[in-house]
Amino acid sequence: MNDPGAMRASDAEREAAVELLRVASVEGRLTLGELTERTEAAYSAVTRAELVVVTSDLPQAGQAPMPAPAQAPAEQQGRTRRWFVAVMGDSKRRGKWRIDKPLGAVAVMGDVVLDLRQAEVRSGVVDIVATAVMGDVKIIVPDGVDVDLDGIAIMGDKKVQVVEAPPGMTVPLIRVKAYAVMGDVKVIGDSRAEPVKKAWAAWREQWREMRGELLGEPRHLPPPPLLNRGPHPEQPSAQAPYPHEHYPRQPFDPDQPLRPRDDGRWQERQWQDRRERGH
Template sequence: MGDQPGPPEPGDSMTPVPPLASPPVRASDDERHRVVELLGEHAAAGRITLAELEERVGRAYATTSRAELAELTRDLPALTEQAQPATPRRKASRWLVAIMGGSTHRNMRRLTGRVNIISVMGSDDLDLREVEIEGGELEVNAISLMGGPTIYVPDTVEVELSGPAIMGGNDERGSGRRPRPGAPVIRVRSFALMGGVDVWRLPAETRGLSLKAARRSAKALERGID
C-alpha cells in the first residue's frame, strides 16, 4: 500500500491564511471638531448633561479613529433641518481649542458665521476689538470645562451673552456705553462646568492699547455691569 499524505505542515501552501484585519480609519481634527460641535448642540437641547458633555469632549479629542468618534453620538438623534436655525447655507466655523493651557488671539480683522471655543482646564483670550463682522452678526460658542475664555469686544457692538454655567459663571464687564441702533451683534452662547466666559466691552478709542491698559480704561466707564 502506498504512502498516505500526512497533515499539512505549518507554512504549507495548502494551509489557509486568515485575512488581515483592516486597520481602523483614522479621524481628522475637523471630524473631531464637528463631533464636539454636535455634542454642544445636544447639550443645549438638554439631551446630555454638562458632565456628560465634559466626558464626551475629552474622549473626542483623545480618540484616533472614526469608529470611536461615531460611538460618542450613537445614542443621540440626528439634528434635522427643522431643529436647526434656518439659514441658506451652513455657517463657516473657526475653532479655537485650549487644553491645559491657553493663548491670546489677536489681529482678527474679518470674521463671518461662527467661532467655536473649547476650553478644558485652560483658557483663551479672544481680542475682537478690530474685527469686521460680515453680515452684521457673529456667533461665538464657548464650551468651558474647568476653565473658560475671555472675550474682548469694542463698545460699538451689541453683546448677547447666554447659556448655563454650573459651579461657575458668565460675566459681562467694562464700558457702559450703548452702541448705536443697528450696530453689529456678537452672540456668545456658553456651556460651562466649573468655569465660564468673561466678556469685556472695551472703549473703541482703546483699540491701539494693550488689553491691560484697555481694561483700565473700561473700568472707568463701567456702570453697574457685574
Template sequence: MTDDAPELRASDADREQVAEILRDALAEGRLDMAEFEERLEATYQARTYGELAPITRDLPGPGGAPSVVSFTKAPAEQGTWASRIVGGEGSSTGAFAVMGGFQRKGRWTVPRKFTCFAFWGGGELDLREANFADREVVINCVAIMGGMQVTVPPGVEVVVRGIGIMGGFDHSEEGVPGEPGAPRVVITGFAFWGGVGVERKVTRAERKAARRERHGRLREDVEGAHRRMLEGHRERRHDDD
C-alpha cells in the first residue's frame, strides 16, 4: 500500500479500495467478523492516506501478493469554491454590539472588509455557508470587555493579526493550508479585556449526513459479508456431499 504522502486527504474512492480488500479477506477467512467490522469502521473514519495505509498492511491482495492500493489524488473541486466567490459588495460591511450581541450566519456574502465592534457584549460570525466577495477577505474585530467568535469552514486559510491587551486573539487555526481556490480569511483588530475566538468546523447538517452515510455503508458491508460467508458454507457443504 502506498503511503509516500501520508498527510494528504483520502477520497471516498481510496476508502472503497481498502474496504474491498477487507471484504475479500473476510470471505477468505483471513479476518473474523469482529476484526472485519473494526477495520471497516476505521476505514470509513480515516481522513488521510497515512490513516488508511496500516489497515490492510498485513493482508494479501489478489493472487496472494502483498496488497497495494494506488491512492488517486483527486483534483481539487475548484468549482465548489469558485461558485462561492461571487464578487460585489457583500451583504453588509459591519456589525456592532453595545451591551448586547450580534450574529451573522447562514447564507450571506462576506465583503472584502468587514468590521465588527463589541463593548460589554458579544458577536458571532459564521462563514460556513457564506459566499465571499473576493479571494481574500479581512475581518476587523474590536472587542472591549466583550468577545467574538469567528467560525470558518474546512479548506479556508486563516491568518490572525489582531492585538490583545489583557485579552487576546485565537491563533489555533493558523498554519493550515487552504484548499485550491478557497478564500483566505484575515482576522485583524484589537481586544481589550476581551477576546476573539476562531474555530474551523463543518455544519451540523454536513456532520449528520456524513454520519448517516458511514453507518449506511457499514450496515451494507456487514450484510454483504454475512451473505458471502453463508454462500461459502453452502458451497463447502455441496463439495463435501
C-alpha cells in the first residue's frame, strides 16, 4: 500500500497550504520573512508530506483559531498612517514589530531605514509612502515578495533590488509610493542587506532532509574538527606535533637571513629550528 505522504502534491493542495500560511501571518503567528520562506517551500513542494511539514506547527483548516485582536474600522485605518521621520538625523525600525496600518517615511537631510523582514504583517499588502529630500529612505524586505514601486524622482533615484517571486505565486505585496528630491528611495532584499539571525526551526530541517531524500542528494555532514590545534587555528599548539612535518628540514645557517615565502611556512620552519637549537 502506498504511503499517503509520499503521494505527489497537486496545485490545489499547494495553494491551500499557501492560504493557510497567509491566514497564520494575519493572525500574527508568522513574520514577513517566515511567511515568505514557507511560501517558497510550499510552492516548491513535490509531495504531500512536504506540505504537511511546512504547516505542521500552525492551526489547520477547520480548527478554531485564537480570537483576533480588535481592529479599527477600515475607514479609520485608511486615514491613519504610522510615520517615521528623520530631519538631519536617523530613524530606524528593525527587529520584531507589528504592521497593522499603512506606513510613512520622511527623510530630510537624514536617513530612514525600515526593516520588514521580522515584522508581523497583518495584511497581504504593505502600503508605504516614502519621501526623501536630500536624504535616503531604505526599505528592507525578504527576497521572494512582490514589490510595486511608483512615484517620481527629481535629481534623485528610486529603485528596487529584490529577488521577486515568479509570476503566478500568491506572495505578500510591498507597495511603495516614492517621492525623491535630490535623495534616494530604495527597496532592497536579503541578498543585498545585512543578514538577520534566523531562529532554529524544526520544520526547516525536516523539510530539507525530505527534499534531499527525494532528490537523492547526500546529507551534508559538518566538517571534522581540527586536530592538534591550539586556541588559534593559525598557530600550532605547543603540545601538538608540528603540522608541517612534510616540509623537509634544511641545514641551519644562523648567518643566513630568513627567506620570506608566499605562504610563510618556510619562515615559520626556520623560527622553529632556532627555538630548538637555542638561538
